[in-house]
Amino acid sequence: MAPSFILQMTSSEIQEKRIGYIVTRKIGSAVTRNRVRRRLKEAVRHVFPAQITEGQDYILIARENALTQNFSELEKDLLWSLRHVQRLDREKQDRNKPAADKIHV
Template identity: 50%
Template sequence: MPRAAAGLETLRRRADFLAAKDAVKIGGPLIGLQLRDRGETDALPRVGITVTKRIGGAVERNRMKRRLREAIRLTLPAAARPGCDYVLIARRAVLDADFARLVRDLGDALRRAHGRLDRPSKVGAAAPDASPPLPRPRGAA
């Protein structure tokens, strides 16, 4: 059974990983981070780790996951928001990077993702006093 750090739950279902894929995405040299707000303010934050097979063999992938789990244990309980899902995507550089840098990069990615989550969405938002666009005359290019 997967373990999670204190105050965190583990993502287990594929549907939860796929839902996080459509949320806030942060890229970095060591890890990618996907953050999804489930809208449940009283639920524990959940975390999942993804390491694809094309990164390396099972031994390397397991080593990357162990390093990421420890970085999560040190960083996420203090920074995680209730009701959010966090998916970490390992890059090959996780194997050789200094552990302090890994923890620092995870903290930076969390701050950036939370900042994007707090920013109002611009998609579909029109200015309140803007009039609707005028129809184009027929035959106009």
């Protein structure tokens, strides 16, 4: 788990890349929340374009550390989190596929 954010991914019927940002009042004033949102957006701009797939929606929920964490660490955490949720999604899809070798005639 990343100390600066929580990343969630869900399938979407819309075939485009969509990313949502949630920064609650717990983070601080409006100025602070906007700064956190801008930092997350910039990290996403650097990391996501080559990594995300269409037909998936991504949600970044900011934590308090998002404001103070080193930006390169923020990008590393974002890349790790993205790969992690994509791996979990693939595993979920594999579990739901019917296995051809289980069918006996």
